[in-house]
Amino acid sequence: MCRRIFYGTTIPLLKTEGGENLNSHLSQLNKDLTQLCEGGNFGEIFDQNPYMAVVIVDKNNIVTFINKTYLKILQLPMDKVLRKPLTDITPATKTAKVLMTGKAITAYNWKVNGQHLIACSVPLFKNKEIVGCFAYSISLNIWDSKTLVEDLLSDITMLREEVHKSHTAQYKFDDIVGNDKRLLHSVSLAKQVARQTQTKVLITGETGTGKELFAHSIHNASARSHKPFVRVNCAAIPENLLEAELFGYEEGAFTGAKKGGRLGKFELANHGTIFLDEIGEIPLSLQSKLLVVLQEREIERLGGNRSVKLDVRVISATHRNLQSMAEKGLFRKDLYYRLNVVQVEVPALRHRKEDITLLVEYLLHKLKDRLKTPVVGISRGALEMLKKHVWPGNVRELENVLERAMSLAYMENAYLLDQRHFTFIFDKISATWSPGRKSLREATHEFEQRIITQVMEETGSNKAQAAELLGIDLSSLYRKLKKYGISMD
Ligand SMILES: Nc1ncnc2c1ncn2[C@@H]1O[C@H](COP(=O)(O)OP(=O)(O)OP(=O)(O)O)[C@@H](O)[C@H]1O
Protein backbone atom coordinates (compact mmCIF):
# COMPACT_ATOMS: atom_id res chain seq x y z
CA MET A 1 0.00 0.00 0.00
CA CYS A 2 1.35 3.38 -0.87
CA ARG A 3 0.12 6.65 0.57
CA ARG A 4 1.23 10.21 0.34
CA ILE A 5 1.66 11.77 3.73
CA PHE A 6 2.34 15.48 3.83
CA TYR A 7 3.39 17.32 6.87
CA GLY A 8 5.52 20.32 6.22
CA THR A 9 7.73 19.25 3.34
CA THR A 10 9.79 16.70 5.17
CA ILE A 11 8.47 13.39 3.80
CA PRO A 12 7.07 13.47 0.30
CA LEU A 13 6.22 9.77 0.08
CA LEU A 14 6.27 6.75 2.34
CA LYS A 15 5.81 3.17 1.30
CA THR A 16 4.58 1.29 4.29
CA GLU A 17 4.68 -2.19 2.78
CA GLY A 18 8.09 -3.85 2.67
CA GLY A 19 9.64 -0.61 3.94
CA GLU A 20 12.23 -0.40 1.12
CA ASN A 21 11.34 3.11 -0.10
CA LEU A 22 10.90 4.26 3.41
CA ASN A 23 14.57 3.64 4.13
CA SER A 24 15.70 5.88 1.30
CA HIS A 25 13.92 8.77 2.97
CA LEU A 26 15.08 8.09 6.44
CA SER A 27 18.52 9.66 6.21
CA GLN A 28 16.96 12.89 4.96
CA LEU A 29 14.31 12.60 7.62
CA ASN A 30 16.96 12.07 10.23
CA LYS A 31 18.76 15.27 9.18
CA ASP A 32 15.55 17.24 9.18
CA LEU A 33 14.53 15.91 12.54
CA THR A 34 17.90 16.69 14.04
CA GLN A 35 17.48 20.28 12.91
CA LEU A 36 13.99 20.32 14.24
CA CYS A 37 15.23 18.87 17.48
CA GLU A 38 17.55 21.83 17.78
CA GLY A 39 14.82 24.25 16.80
CA GLY A 40 12.38 22.44 19.08
CA ASN A 41 9.19 23.24 17.11
CA PHE A 42 7.73 19.72 16.87
CA GLY A 43 4.42 20.85 18.23
CA GLU A 44 3.62 22.93 15.17
CA ILE A 45 4.31 20.10 12.78
CA PHE A 46 3.12 16.99 14.53
CA ASP A 47 0.74 18.06 17.22
CA GLN A 48 -2.36 18.27 15.05
CA ASN A 49 -1.58 15.40 12.68
CA PRO A 50 -4.58 13.10 13.11
CA TYR A 51 -3.00 10.15 11.29
CA MET A 52 0.34 9.94 12.94
CA ALA A 53 1.10 9.10 16.56
CA VAL A 54 4.41 10.78 17.41
CA VAL A 55 6.69 10.49 20.42
CA ILE A 56 10.21 11.83 21.00
CA VAL A 57 12.51 10.70 23.78
CA ASP A 58 15.85 12.03 24.94
CA LYS A 59 18.98 9.88 25.11
CA ASN A 60 17.71 8.37 28.41
CA ASN A 61 14.46 7.29 26.78
CA ILE A 62 12.49 9.99 28.68
CA VAL A 63 9.52 11.42 26.76
CA THR A 64 10.20 15.00 25.69
CA PHE A 65 7.35 15.32 23.22
CA ILE A 66 4.15 13.43 22.45
CA ASN A 67 1.35 14.48 20.15
CA LYS A 68 -2.41 14.40 20.70
CA THR A 69 -3.03 11.44 18.38
CA TYR A 70 -0.69 9.26 20.41
CA LEU A 71 -2.22 10.38 23.70
CA LYS A 72 -5.61 9.44 22.28
CA ILE A 73 -4.39 5.96 21.35
CA LEU A 74 -2.76 5.53 24.77
CA GLN A 75 -5.85 6.94 26.46
CA LEU A 76 -3.61 8.87 28.82
CA PRO A 77 -3.38 12.55 29.75
CA MET A 78 -0.25 14.52 28.89
CA ASP A 79 1.04 14.73 32.50
CA LYS A 80 1.07 10.93 32.81
CA VAL A 81 3.45 10.65 29.85
CA LEU A 82 5.62 13.73 29.53
CA ARG A 83 9.02 13.42 31.20
CA LYS A 84 8.35 9.75 32.03
CA PRO A 85 10.43 6.81 30.74
CA LEU A 86 8.78 5.52 27.57
CA THR A 87 9.36 1.91 28.64
CA ASP A 88 6.99 2.54 31.57
CA ILE A 89 4.27 3.57 29.18
CA THR A 90 4.79 1.19 26.27
CA PRO A 91 7.18 -1.56 27.43
CA ALA A 92 7.42 -3.00 23.90
CA THR A 93 8.83 0.23 22.53
CA LYS A 94 11.82 -0.08 20.22
CA THR A 95 13.26 3.30 21.16
CA ALA A 96 15.60 1.81 23.78
CA LYS A 97 17.16 -0.44 21.12
CA VAL A 98 17.49 2.47 18.69
CA LEU A 99 19.20 4.59 21.35
CA MET A 100 21.57 1.73 22.05
CA THR A 101 22.47 0.82 18.45
CA GLY A 102 22.06 4.21 16.77
CA LYS A 103 20.20 2.42 13.97
CA ALA A 104 16.68 3.12 12.80
CA ILE A 105 14.05 0.37 12.99
CA THR A 106 11.52 0.84 10.28
CA ALA A 107 8.08 -0.36 9.26
CA TYR A 108 7.38 -2.75 12.11
CA ASN A 109 3.93 -3.76 13.28
CA TRP A 110 2.87 -3.44 16.82
CA LYS A 111 -0.24 -3.08 18.89
CA VAL A 112 -1.16 -0.41 21.43
CA ASN A 113 -4.46 -0.57 23.30
CA GLY A 114 -5.84 -3.00 20.74
CA GLN A 115 -4.93 -0.77 17.78
CA HIS A 116 -2.72 -2.17 15.04
CA LEU A 117 0.02 0.30 14.22
CA ILE A 118 2.87 0.40 11.78
CA ALA A 119 5.82 2.25 13.22
CA CYS A 120 9.31 3.62 12.66
CA SER A 121 11.85 4.61 15.30
CA VAL A 122 14.65 6.87 14.15
CA PRO A 123 17.73 7.98 16.11
CA LEU A 124 18.40 11.70 16.43
CA PHE A 125 21.95 12.92 16.21
CA LYS A 126 23.64 16.16 17.17
CA ASN A 127 27.27 16.59 16.23
CA LYS A 128 27.38 12.87 15.47
CA GLU A 129 26.27 12.10 19.00
CA ILE A 130 22.96 10.39 19.68
CA VAL A 131 20.65 12.80 21.50
CA GLY A 132 17.34 11.01 21.32
CA CYS A 133 14.88 9.02 19.30
CA PHE A 134 11.90 9.97 17.20
CA ALA A 135 9.17 7.32 16.89
CA TYR A 136 6.02 7.56 14.92
CA SER A 137 3.19 5.14 14.28
CA ILE A 138 0.48 5.13 11.70
CA SER A 139 -2.78 3.48 12.62
CA LEU A 140 -3.65 0.61 10.32
CA ASN A 141 -7.27 1.28 11.19
CA ILE A 142 -6.95 4.53 9.29
CA TRP A 143 -4.71 3.45 6.47
CA ASP A 144 -5.80 -0.11 5.97
CA SER A 145 -7.09 -0.21 2.43
CA LYS A 146 -9.51 -2.97 3.35
CA THR A 147 -11.25 -0.72 5.84
CA LEU A 148 -11.30 2.14 3.39
CA VAL A 149 -12.74 0.02 0.60
CA GLU A 150 -15.30 -1.49 2.95
CA ASP A 151 -16.38 1.98 4.07
CA LEU A 152 -16.66 3.12 0.49
CA LEU A 153 -18.61 0.04 -0.57
CA SER A 154 -21.05 0.41 2.28
CA ASP A 155 -21.54 4.09 1.35
CA ILE A 156 -22.17 3.13 -2.26
CA THR A 157 -24.61 0.37 -1.31
CA MET A 158 -26.46 2.75 0.96
CA LEU A 159 -26.61 5.31 -1.83
CA ARG A 160 -27.83 2.77 -4.38
CA GLU A 161 -30.52 1.50 -2.04
CA GLU A 162 -31.67 5.01 -1.25
CA VAL A 163 -31.78 5.96 -4.89
CA HIS A 164 -33.60 2.85 -5.98
CA LYS A 165 -36.11 2.76 -3.16
CA SER A 166 -38.18 5.63 -4.35
CA HIS A 167 -36.00 7.76 -6.44
CA THR A 168 -37.12 7.03 -9.92
CA ALA A 169 -39.87 8.84 -11.78
CA GLN A 170 -42.63 6.46 -12.86
CA TYR A 171 -44.83 8.50 -15.17
CA LYS A 172 -44.39 10.02 -18.59
CA PHE A 173 -46.42 12.66 -20.45
CA ASP A 174 -48.14 9.81 -22.33
CA ASP A 175 -49.72 8.76 -19.03
CA ILE A 176 -51.56 12.08 -18.72
CA VAL A 177 -55.00 11.40 -20.16
CA GLY A 178 -57.22 14.19 -21.44
CA ASN A 179 -58.02 16.39 -24.43
CA ASP A 180 -59.20 19.46 -22.62
CA LYS A 181 -57.67 22.68 -23.95
CA ARG A 182 -56.49 23.87 -20.54
CA LEU A 183 -54.97 20.49 -19.75
CA LEU A 184 -53.22 20.33 -23.14
CA HIS A 185 -51.87 23.85 -22.60
CA SER A 186 -50.42 22.78 -19.23
CA VAL A 187 -48.89 19.65 -20.79
CA SER A 188 -47.30 21.66 -23.57
CA LEU A 189 -45.88 24.21 -21.11
CA ALA A 190 -44.55 21.36 -18.96
CA LYS A 191 -42.93 19.73 -22.02
CA GLN A 192 -41.21 23.00 -22.90
CA VAL A 193 -39.89 23.56 -19.41
CA ALA A 194 -38.72 19.93 -19.21
CA ARG A 195 -36.05 20.83 -21.76
CA GLN A 196 -34.70 23.70 -19.62
CA THR A 197 -33.05 21.49 -17.07
CA GLN A 198 -32.28 24.21 -14.51
CA THR A 199 -35.64 25.97 -14.50
CA LYS A 200 -37.68 25.68 -11.33
CA VAL A 201 -41.29 24.66 -11.79
CA LEU A 202 -44.24 25.17 -9.47
CA ILE A 203 -47.16 22.84 -10.17
CA THR A 204 -50.47 24.01 -8.79
CA GLY A 205 -53.93 22.50 -8.80
CA GLU A 206 -56.49 20.99 -6.50
CA THR A 207 -56.00 17.71 -4.75
CA GLY A 208 -56.05 14.68 -7.05
CA THR A 209 -55.68 16.61 -10.31
CA GLY A 210 -52.43 14.92 -11.32
CA LYS A 211 -49.71 17.27 -10.04
CA GLU A 212 -47.43 14.35 -9.17
CA LEU A 213 -47.98 12.90 -12.63
CA PHE A 214 -46.75 16.18 -14.11
CA ALA A 215 -43.68 16.30 -11.87
CA HIS A 216 -42.61 12.75 -12.86
CA SER A 217 -43.27 13.48 -16.53
CA ILE A 218 -41.18 16.67 -16.54
CA HIS A 219 -38.24 14.80 -15.05
CA ASN A 220 -38.60 11.87 -17.44
CA ALA A 221 -38.75 14.14 -20.47
CA SER A 222 -35.65 16.08 -19.40
CA ALA A 223 -31.95 15.47 -19.93
CA ARG A 224 -31.85 14.52 -16.24
CA SER A 225 -34.08 11.48 -16.78
CA HIS A 226 -31.29 9.00 -16.05
CA LYS A 227 -30.46 10.73 -12.79
CA PRO A 228 -32.40 10.46 -9.55
CA PHE A 229 -35.88 11.83 -9.08
CA VAL A 230 -36.32 12.37 -5.37
CA ARG A 231 -39.73 13.14 -3.93
CA VAL A 232 -40.12 14.76 -0.54
CA ASN A 233 -43.60 15.01 0.89
CA CYS A 234 -43.20 18.13 2.99
CA ALA A 235 -46.57 17.53 4.67
CA ALA A 236 -45.80 13.99 5.81
CA ILE A 237 -42.50 14.63 7.60
CA PRO A 238 -42.63 16.08 11.12
CA GLU A 239 -41.31 19.63 11.30
CA ASN A 240 -38.34 18.72 13.51
CA LEU A 241 -37.14 16.01 11.09
CA LEU A 242 -37.70 17.83 7.82
CA GLU A 243 -34.48 19.82 7.93
CA ALA A 244 -32.38 16.69 8.45
CA GLU A 245 -34.38 14.92 5.75
CA LEU A 246 -33.71 17.68 3.22
CA PHE A 247 -30.13 18.58 4.04
CA GLY A 248 -28.77 15.44 5.75
CA TYR A 249 -26.60 15.37 8.84
CA GLU A 250 -23.21 14.34 10.11
CA GLU A 251 -22.70 11.73 12.79
CA GLY A 252 -23.47 13.14 16.24
CA ALA A 253 -25.31 16.20 14.85
CA PHE A 254 -28.14 15.63 17.31
CA THR A 255 -29.37 13.01 19.76
CA GLY A 256 -30.62 10.05 17.78
CA ALA A 257 -28.52 10.89 14.71
CA LYS A 258 -27.46 7.73 12.88
CA LYS A 259 -23.87 6.52 13.04
CA GLY A 260 -22.00 7.75 10.01
CA GLY A 261 -24.56 10.51 9.39
CA ARG A 262 -27.11 10.52 6.62
CA LEU A 263 -27.43 11.93 3.16
CA GLY A 264 -30.12 14.52 2.68
CA LYS A 265 -32.64 14.43 -0.14
CA PHE A 266 -30.92 17.34 -1.88
CA GLU A 267 -27.64 15.45 -2.02
CA LEU A 268 -29.43 12.30 -3.16
CA ALA A 269 -31.06 14.26 -5.95
CA ASN A 270 -27.80 15.80 -7.12
CA HIS A 271 -27.66 15.99 -10.93
CA GLY A 272 -31.33 14.97 -11.03
CA THR A 273 -34.58 16.47 -9.80
CA ILE A 274 -35.95 17.08 -6.33
CA PHE A 275 -39.73 17.17 -6.12
CA LEU A 276 -40.89 19.17 -3.11
CA ASP A 277 -44.47 17.99 -2.86
CA GLU A 278 -46.95 19.90 -0.68
CA ILE A 279 -44.47 22.78 -0.48
CA GLY A 280 -47.19 24.93 1.09
CA GLU A 281 -46.81 22.89 4.29
CA ILE A 282 -43.13 23.65 4.83
CA PRO A 283 -42.67 25.55 8.13
CA LEU A 284 -41.61 29.19 7.94
CA SER A 285 -38.44 28.47 9.91
CA LEU A 286 -37.26 26.09 7.22
CA GLN A 287 -38.33 28.32 4.36
CA SER A 288 -35.43 30.70 4.97
CA LYS A 289 -32.94 27.80 4.97
CA LEU A 290 -34.41 26.45 1.77
CA LEU A 291 -34.14 29.89 0.21
CA VAL A 292 -30.43 30.08 1.07
CA VAL A 293 -29.83 26.63 -0.45
CA LEU A 294 -31.60 27.64 -3.65
CA GLN A 295 -29.64 30.89 -3.84
CA GLU A 296 -26.22 29.49 -3.02
CA ARG A 297 -26.75 26.19 -4.85
CA GLU A 298 -24.91 24.34 -2.16
CA ILE A 299 -25.78 22.65 1.09
CA GLU A 300 -24.11 21.97 4.36
CA ARG A 301 -25.20 18.90 6.31
CA LEU A 302 -26.48 19.52 9.84
CA GLY A 303 -23.56 19.45 12.24
CA GLY A 304 -21.14 19.57 9.32
CA ASN A 305 -18.75 22.21 8.08
CA ARG A 306 -18.27 21.06 4.51
CA SER A 307 -20.50 22.36 1.77
CA VAL A 308 -21.57 20.30 -1.22
CA LYS A 309 -22.20 21.94 -4.59
CA LEU A 310 -25.63 21.20 -5.96
CA ASP A 311 -26.86 20.76 -9.48
CA VAL A 312 -30.50 19.94 -8.87
CA ARG A 313 -33.69 20.95 -10.63
CA VAL A 314 -36.39 21.88 -8.15
CA ILE A 315 -40.00 21.04 -8.94
CA SER A 316 -42.50 21.90 -6.25
CA ALA A 317 -46.23 21.30 -6.02
CA THR A 318 -49.08 22.49 -3.88
CA HIS A 319 -52.86 22.45 -3.76
CA ARG A 320 -52.70 25.67 -1.78
CA ASN A 321 -52.81 29.21 -3.07
CA LEU A 322 -49.19 30.11 -2.32
CA GLN A 323 -49.56 33.63 -3.58
CA SER A 324 -52.32 34.41 -1.12
CA MET A 325 -50.37 32.60 1.62
CA ALA A 326 -47.39 34.83 0.78
CA GLU A 327 -49.58 37.93 1.00
CA LYS A 328 -50.80 36.83 4.42
CA GLY A 329 -47.24 36.22 5.61
CA LEU A 330 -47.74 32.46 5.82
CA PHE A 331 -45.21 31.74 3.08
CA ARG A 332 -42.04 33.70 2.35
CA LYS A 333 -42.57 35.89 -0.69
CA ASP A 334 -38.95 35.63 -1.82
CA LEU A 335 -39.12 31.83 -1.68
CA TYR A 336 -42.41 31.85 -3.55
CA TYR A 337 -40.88 33.88 -6.38
CA ARG A 338 -37.81 31.69 -6.48
CA LEU A 339 -39.84 28.48 -6.74
CA ASN A 340 -42.37 29.89 -9.14
CA VAL A 341 -40.18 30.52 -12.15
CA VAL A 342 -42.60 28.63 -14.37
CA GLN A 343 -46.03 27.79 -13.04
CA VAL A 344 -47.91 24.82 -14.45
CA GLU A 345 -51.52 24.82 -13.40
CA VAL A 346 -53.37 21.52 -13.58
CA PRO A 347 -57.11 22.11 -14.17
CA ALA A 348 -59.76 20.64 -11.89
CA LEU A 349 -61.81 17.77 -13.27
CA ARG A 350 -65.08 19.73 -13.03
CA HIS A 351 -63.58 22.21 -15.50
CA ARG A 352 -62.85 19.48 -18.02
CA LYS A 353 -65.82 17.20 -17.76
CA GLU A 354 -65.45 16.19 -21.41
CA ASP A 355 -62.32 14.31 -20.34
CA ILE A 356 -64.39 12.08 -18.06
CA THR A 357 -65.17 9.66 -20.89
CA LEU A 358 -61.50 9.25 -21.78
CA LEU A 359 -60.46 9.01 -18.15
CA VAL A 360 -63.10 6.41 -17.32
CA GLU A 361 -61.98 4.30 -20.26
CA TYR A 362 -58.34 4.60 -19.21
CA LEU A 363 -59.01 3.98 -15.53
CA LEU A 364 -61.31 0.98 -16.21
CA HIS A 365 -58.52 -0.60 -18.15
CA LYS A 366 -55.96 0.19 -15.45
CA LEU A 367 -58.21 -1.07 -12.65
CA LYS A 368 -59.34 -4.16 -14.54
CA ASP A 369 -55.78 -5.42 -14.60
CA ARG A 370 -55.35 -4.72 -10.93
CA LEU A 371 -58.70 -5.97 -9.64
CA LYS A 372 -59.02 -8.89 -12.08
CA THR A 373 -62.77 -8.26 -12.52
CA PRO A 374 -64.89 -9.29 -15.52
CA VAL A 375 -66.12 -5.67 -15.99
CA VAL A 376 -65.62 -4.62 -19.60
CA GLY A 377 -67.34 -1.24 -19.81
CA ILE A 378 -69.78 1.31 -18.53
CA SER A 379 -73.33 2.17 -19.58
CA ARG A 380 -74.11 5.51 -21.26
CA GLY A 381 -76.46 6.40 -18.38
CA ALA A 382 -73.76 5.79 -15.77
CA LEU A 383 -71.27 7.86 -17.73
CA GLU A 384 -73.71 10.78 -17.93
CA MET A 385 -74.26 10.45 -14.22
CA LEU A 386 -70.51 10.70 -13.58
CA LYS A 387 -70.31 13.80 -15.78
CA LYS A 388 -72.85 15.52 -13.54
CA HIS A 389 -70.84 15.01 -10.36
CA VAL A 390 -68.61 17.92 -9.21
CA TRP A 391 -65.56 15.76 -8.32
CA PRO A 392 -64.02 17.73 -5.48
CA GLY A 393 -61.37 14.99 -5.23
CA ASN A 394 -60.73 15.16 -9.00
CA VAL A 395 -59.15 12.25 -10.90
CA ARG A 396 -58.18 10.48 -7.67
CA GLU A 397 -61.81 10.53 -6.58
CA LEU A 398 -62.94 9.29 -9.98
CA GLU A 399 -60.46 6.43 -9.71
CA ASN A 400 -61.71 5.52 -6.22
CA VAL A 401 -65.36 5.71 -7.27
CA LEU A 402 -64.69 3.43 -10.25
CA GLU A 403 -62.82 0.98 -8.07
CA ARG A 404 -65.73 0.78 -5.65
CA ALA A 405 -68.28 0.42 -8.47
CA MET A 406 -66.20 -2.35 -10.05
CA SER A 407 -66.16 -4.25 -6.77
CA LEU A 408 -69.95 -3.94 -6.55
CA ALA A 409 -70.32 -5.14 -10.14
CA TYR A 410 -67.96 -8.02 -9.44
CA MET A 411 -70.17 -9.21 -6.60
CA GLU A 412 -73.10 -9.26 -9.04
CA ASN A 413 -71.03 -10.85 -11.76
CA ALA A 414 -71.96 -7.90 -14.00
CA TYR A 415 -69.93 -7.06 -17.11
CA LEU A 416 -71.13 -3.50 -17.41
CA LEU A 417 -71.00 -0.71 -14.82
CA ASP A 418 -74.43 0.78 -14.48
CA GLN A 419 -76.02 3.71 -12.60
CA ARG A 420 -76.90 1.42 -9.70
CA HIS A 421 -73.21 0.79 -9.07
CA PHE A 422 -72.64 4.49 -8.48
CA THR A 423 -75.48 5.46 -6.20
CA PHE A 424 -73.13 5.48 -3.20
CA ILE A 425 -71.65 8.76 -4.46
CA PHE A 426 -74.92 10.46 -3.68
CA ASP A 427 -75.73 8.51 -0.49
CA LYS A 428 -73.99 10.96 1.70
CA ILE A 429 -76.13 13.92 0.63
CA SER A 430 -79.52 12.29 0.05
CA ALA A 431 -82.33 13.94 2.05
CA THR A 432 -84.22 11.86 4.56
CA TRP A 433 -87.48 13.68 4.96
CA SER A 434 -90.71 12.04 5.91
CA PRO A 435 -93.97 13.97 6.33
CA GLY A 436 -95.04 14.92 9.85
CA ARG A 437 -91.67 14.46 11.54
CA LYS A 438 -90.04 17.72 10.48
CA SER A 439 -91.20 20.92 8.87
CA LEU A 440 -89.97 21.62 5.35
CA ARG A 441 -87.97 24.50 6.79
CA GLU A 442 -86.23 22.22 9.33
CA ALA A 443 -85.53 19.56 6.74
CA THR A 444 -84.15 22.14 4.29
CA HIS A 445 -81.84 23.56 6.94
CA GLU A 446 -80.64 20.10 7.89
CA PHE A 447 -80.03 19.21 4.26
CA GLU A 448 -78.16 22.48 3.64
CA GLN A 449 -76.04 21.94 6.73
CA ARG A 450 -75.10 18.43 5.66
CA ILE A 451 -74.19 19.47 2.15
CA ILE A 452 -72.03 22.36 3.32
CA THR A 453 -70.30 20.15 5.92
CA GLN A 454 -69.57 17.54 3.27
CA VAL A 455 -68.21 20.03 0.76
CA MET A 456 -66.05 21.65 3.43
CA GLU A 457 -64.69 18.23 4.28
CA GLU A 458 -64.05 17.33 0.68
CA THR A 459 -62.26 20.59 -0.07
CA GLY A 460 -60.14 20.41 3.06
CA SER A 461 -61.94 23.57 4.32
CA ASN A 462 -60.88 25.56 1.28
CA LYS A 463 -63.64 28.14 1.47
CA ALA A 464 -63.12 29.65 -1.99
CA GLN A 465 -63.32 26.20 -3.55
CA ALA A 466 -66.28 25.18 -1.40
CA ALA A 467 -68.17 28.34 -2.38
CA GLU A 468 -67.43 27.66 -6.03
CA LEU A 469 -68.59 24.04 -5.77
CA LEU A 470 -71.79 25.10 -4.00
CA GLY A 471 -72.41 27.87 -6.50
CA ILE A 472 -72.66 30.59 -3.87
CA ASP A 473 -70.42 33.56 -3.15
CA LEU A 474 -67.84 33.55 -0.41
CA SER A 475 -69.73 35.89 1.91
CA SER A 476 -72.86 33.67 1.75
CA LEU A 477 -70.71 30.68 2.60
CA TYR A 478 -69.27 32.46 5.64
CA ARG A 479 -72.81 33.39 6.74
CA LYS A 480 -74.02 29.81 6.43
CA LEU A 481 -70.97 28.35 8.17
CA LYS A 482 -71.64 30.67 11.07
CA LYS A 483 -75.38 29.95 11.03
CA TYR A 484 -74.91 26.19 11.20
CA GLY A 485 -71.89 26.35 13.49
CA ILE A 486 -69.73 24.48 10.99
CA SER A 487 -66.00 24.60 11.78
CA MET A 488 -64.12 26.90 9.43
CA ASP A 489 -60.88 24.89 9.82
N1 LIG B 1 -54.67 13.27 -16.42
C1 LIG B 1 -54.57 12.11 -15.78
N2 LIG B 1 -54.53 10.98 -16.48
C2 LIG B 1 -54.46 9.81 -15.87
N3 LIG B 1 -54.40 9.63 -14.55
C3 LIG B 1 -54.44 10.72 -13.80
C4 LIG B 1 -54.51 12.02 -14.37
N4 LIG B 1 -54.51 12.91 -13.38
C5 LIG B 1 -54.43 12.23 -12.24
N5 LIG B 1 -54.38 10.91 -12.48
C6 LIG B 1 -54.33 9.84 -11.47
O1 LIG B 1 -55.02 10.30 -10.32
C7 LIG B 1 -54.35 10.00 -9.13
C8 LIG B 1 -53.98 11.27 -8.40
O2 LIG B 1 -52.98 11.97 -9.10
P1 LIG B 1 -51.79 12.74 -8.37
O3 LIG B 1 -51.34 11.97 -7.19
O4 LIG B 1 -50.79 13.11 -9.39
O5 LIG B 1 -52.59 14.02 -7.86
P2 LIG B 1 -52.06 15.27 -7.05
O6 LIG B 1 -52.51 16.49 -7.79
O7 LIG B 1 -50.63 15.14 -6.78
O8 LIG B 1 -52.92 15.17 -5.71
P3 LIG B 1 -52.58 15.70 -4.23
O9 LIG B 1 -52.63 17.20 -4.25
O10 LIG B 1 -53.69 15.16 -3.39
O11 LIG B 1 -51.26 15.16 -3.87
C9 LIG B 1 -53.15 9.17 -9.54
O12 LIG B 1 -53.48 7.81 -9.44
C10 LIG B 1 -52.92 9.56 -10.97
O13 LIG B 1 -52.31 8.53 -11.68
Ligand SMILES: [Mg+2]
Ligand atom coordinates in the same frame (compact mmCIF):
# COMPACT_ATOMS: atom_id res chain seq x y z
MG1 LIG C 1 -49.59 14.91 -4.93
